[in-house]
Amino acid sequence: xxxxxxxxxxxxxxxxxxxxxxxxxxxxxxxxxxxxxxxxxxxxxxxxxxxxxxxxxxxxxxxxxxxxxxxxxxxxxxxxxxxxxxxxxxxxxxxxxxxxxxxxxxxxxxxxxxxxxxxxxxxxxxxxxxxxxxxxxxxxxxxxxxxxxxxxxxxxxxxxxxxxxxxxxxxxxxxxxxxxxxxxxxxxxxxxxxxxxxxxxxxxxxxxxxxxxxxxxxxxxxxxxxxxxxxxxxxxxxxxxxxxxxxxxxxxxxxxxxxxxxx
Amino acid sequence: xxxxxxxxxxxxxxxxxxxxxxxxxxxxxxxxxxxxxxxxxxxxxxxxxxxxxxxxxxxxxxxxxxxxxxxxxxxxxxxxxxxxxxxxxxxxxxxxxxxxxxxxxxxxxxxxxxxxxxxxxxxxxxxxxxxxxxxxxxxxxxxxxxxxxxxxxxxxxxxxxxxxxxxxxxxxxxxxxxxxxxxxxxxxxxxxxxxxxxxxxxxxxxxxxxxxxxxxxxxxxxxxxxxxxxxxxxxxxxxxxxxxxxxxxxxxxxxxxxxxxxx
Numbered sequence: 001x002x003x004x005x006x007x008x009x010x011x012x013x014x015x016x017x018x019x020x021x022x023x024x025x026x027x028x029x030x031x032x033x034x035x036x037x038x039x040x041x042x043x044x045x046x047x048x049x050x051x052x053x054x055x056x057x058x059x060x061x062x063x064x065x066x067x068x069x070x071x072x073x074x075x076x077x078x079x080x081x082x083x084x085x086x087x088x089x090x091x092x093x094x095x096x097x098x099x100x101x102x103x104x105x106x107x108x109x110x111x112x113x114x115x116x117x118x119x120x121x122x123x124x125x126x127x128x129x130x131x132x133x134x135x136x137x138x139x140x141x142x143x144x145x146x147x148x149x150x151x152x153x154x155x156x157x158x159x160x161x162x163x164x165x166x167x168x169x170x171x172x173x174x175x176x177x178x179x180x181x182x183x184x185x186x187x188x189x190x191x192x193x194x195x196x197x198x199x200x201x202x203x204x205x206x207x208x209x210x211x212x213x214x215x216x217x218x219x220x221x222x223x224x225x226x227x228x229x230x231x232x233x234x235x236x237x238x239x240x241x242x243x244x245x246x247x248x249x250x251x252x253x254x255x256x257x258x259x260x261x262x263x
Numbered sequence: 264x265x266x267x268x269x270x271x272x273x274x275x276x277x278x279x280x281x282x283x284x285x286x287x288x289x290x291x292x293x294x295x296x297x298x299x300x301x302x303x304x305x306x307x308x309x310x311x312x313x314x315x316x317x318x319x320x321x322x323x324x325x326x327x328x329x330x331x332x333x334x335x336x337x338x339x340x341x342x343x344x345x346x347x348x349x350x351x352x353x354x355x356x357x358x359x360x361x362x363x364x365x366x367x368x369x370x371x372x373x374x375x376x377x378x379x380x381x382x383x384x385x386x387x388x389x390x391x392x393x394x395x396x397x398x399x400x401x402x403x404x405x406x407x408x409x410x411x412x413x414x415x416x417x418x419x420x421x422x423x424x425x426x427x428x429x430x431x432x433x434x435x436x437x438x439x440x441x442x443x444x445x446x447x448x449x450x451x452x453x454x455x456x457x458x459x460x461x462x463x464x465x466x467x468x469x470x471x472x473x474x475x476x477x478x479x480x481x482x483x484x485x486x487x488x489x490x491x492x493x494x495x496x497x498x499x500x501x502x503x504x505x506x507x508x509x510x511x512x513x514x515x516x517x518x519x520x521x522x523x524x525x526x
Contacts, residue, residue: 167452174434175441175449186438189430191454191481218454 002026007074007252014250015080017098022138022246023083028121031183031255032248033060033073033112034225035082036232037100037241040065043109045152046228050111052149055223056158058182060258061112061251066105070112074252078110084244086229091236100241108241113225114183115248116161118255122176128169135211138246139163140204141224145197146188148227156231159206160188160196160221164213170220177222182258189221196221205230206245265289270337270515277513278343280361285401285509286346291384294446294518295511296323296336296375297488298345299495300363300504303328306372308415309491313374315412318486319421321445323521324375324514329368333375337515341373347507349492354499363504371504376488377446378511379424381518385439391432398474401509402426403467404487408460409451411490419494422469423451423459423484427476433483440485445521452484459484468493469508 002019004010007030013019023032038046043064050057061073070076080099087095087103095103116139120130132139139161146158165173170190178186193201201219202209206226213219226245243249265282267273270293276282286295301309306327313320324336333339343362350358350366360366379402383393395402402424409421428436433453441449456464464482465472469489476482489508506512 167454167458171437171449171451171453174437178438178441186434188434190434191430195430 005029007250010250011074011076011081014083015077020083020098020247023248023250024117024120024133024138024246025136027250028117029254029256031060031251031253031258032115032117033251034115034228035078035241035243035249036111036113036228037078037108038111038237039105039239040107040109042153042237045154046111049148049151049154050113052151053227055184055188056148056225056227058114058184059111060114060182060253062110064109066108068104068110070110073112076249076251078249079104082243082249083247086242086244088232088237088240088242090238091233096244103241112249112251113228114258115225116184116222117248118183118258119177119180121255122259123173126172126176128165128173131164131211132208138207140208140210141206141226141245142193142198143205143230148231153235154231156234158188159224159226159230161207161224162201162204162210162219162221164210164217165220166216167218170218173220179259184223184225187220187222191218193219268292270513273513274337274339274344277346278340283346283361283510286511286513287380287383287396287401287509288399290513291380292517292519294323294514294516294521295378295380296514297378297491298341298504298506298512299374299376299491300341300371301374301500302368302502303370303372305416305500308417309374312411312414312417313376315414316490318447318451319411319488319490321377321447322374323377323445323516325373327372329371331367331373333373336375339512339514341512342367345506345512346510349505349507351495351500351503351505353501354496359507366504375512376491377521378488379447379485380511381446381521382440382443384518385522386436389435389439391428391436394427394474395471401470403471403473404469404489404508405456405461406468406493411494416498417494419497421451422487422490422493424470424487425464425467425473425482425484427473427480428483429479430481433481436483442522447486447488450483450485454481456482
């Protein structure tokens with residue numbers, strides 16, 4: 001893991017191709033984002049899709065018409081500042097590069113979607129152990145049978161991330177994460193994975209498998225910003241670019257600013 | 264049920280012995296309170312007990328030295344304004360009167376403890392069906408094996424109230440009730456009742472049995488203001504007075520004022 005807590009410094013490492021792995025725990029006070037880069041023709045529908053599905057797709061940044069900058073989130077060039085990208089063609093991943101300068105086009109729009117990492121530090125601060133952070137692995141993510149609200153061609157099922165927690169910690173985690181509505185908010189399900197169409201909890205479709213779910217723990221599921229990748233895959237779009245799951249854009253926004261503070 | 268939504272009017276009915284039953288749904292915008300009336304010699308320890316155990320015993324009102332008034336909560340005379348009382352002697356209930364004027368003494372202190380009814384209306388407003396309210400019964404309450412923090416002679420286990428909810432409604436209910444820390448706040452447990460020492464969920468120690476727990480529901484448990492009654496029973500205090508579980512003091516404080524508002 002990259003042991004850097006300053007967001008600008010972390011991005012400098014990533015920008016110069018010195019780090020290409022998952023970003024959990026790096027600059028952990030700062031908001032990280034899921035990335036979805038689409039040709040302009042899809043822009044309007046996907047923008048509406050995010051607004052209709054704020055739990056999996058809370059939009060925290062946007063640029064259009066080939067502008068690679070995201071000034072509101074920091075001194076960011078989206079072509080270089082993500083550790084690992086996925087380039088998609090007809091539903092297939094055709095490349096996993098460390099920068100996308102060679103793929104950049106003047107008709108691209110960039111969507112930055114909030115990420116549950118923003119509430120993981122507050123959970124840890126409340127004394128809750130997060131298994132995948134402790135083990136330095138990527139959070140397990142699963143395809144579900146939960147339908148998203150459709151917008152134009154964009155339709156499909158939700159992806160969720162999972163953290164195993166005890167029941168008292170589940171209650172605490174719901175209380176805390178619901179204070180972060182712009183980064184997925186409270187969970188969408190807990191306990192029986194089959195209720196949401198997950199057949200094998202030990203075999204996530206994205207990220208790393210959980211180490212284990214202890215007898216006194218239950219799986220707790222949050223809507224996940226990887227959802228657009230599942231939808232893009234199914235849609236077989238001719239071209240788009242995403243981040244590699246777990247390898248996020250690190251912004252200069254503080255997680256604390258995304259908290260709905262209690263008086 | 265008494266179909267009165269004005270707190271002052273509801274108290275007038277109760278004060279004149281026209282109503283002696285459970286108060287759920289009556290003047291539902293207003294805070295209701297659990298009552299514990301003790302001789303002065305226990306005052307200091309019980310006050311500390313409440314402060315040490317804010318989940319079951321959130322103190323919202325107090326008077327001492329035989330003062331029956333609770334001006335901060337409304338134009339209340341605690342000797343007449345509760346529908347049904349329990350008079351305790353050596354751990355036994357010796358009377359369940361509609362007023363306690365004959366039992367009143369100059370050395371009594373009154374403790375008013377917040378009640379989960381204050382967050383039930385917000386739950387209903389969020390579209391959550393509450394079984395015991397729909398059925399016009401008293402919420403089921405159970406003895407648990409969860410230890411309270413002790414203070415002087417006051418020690419013992421927590422009483423919890425239970426509402427059966429679906430998993431999505433459990434998540435919503437945790438999010439909402441945690442915004443009401445002065446009226447028990449978020450739940451303390453859900454799912455397996457045996458985890459907290461409850462052997463038969465269909466046989467509550469206080470209130471009415473649940474009608475059923477549906478296949479898609481789990482029992483959700485909140486700390487309950489009836490906790491002092493269990494402790495008093497065990498302590499075999501020579502004298503004290505409580506409300507009859509479910510038959511609460513209706514105050515003039517709005518539930519909304521007990522909410523920690525989101526910005």
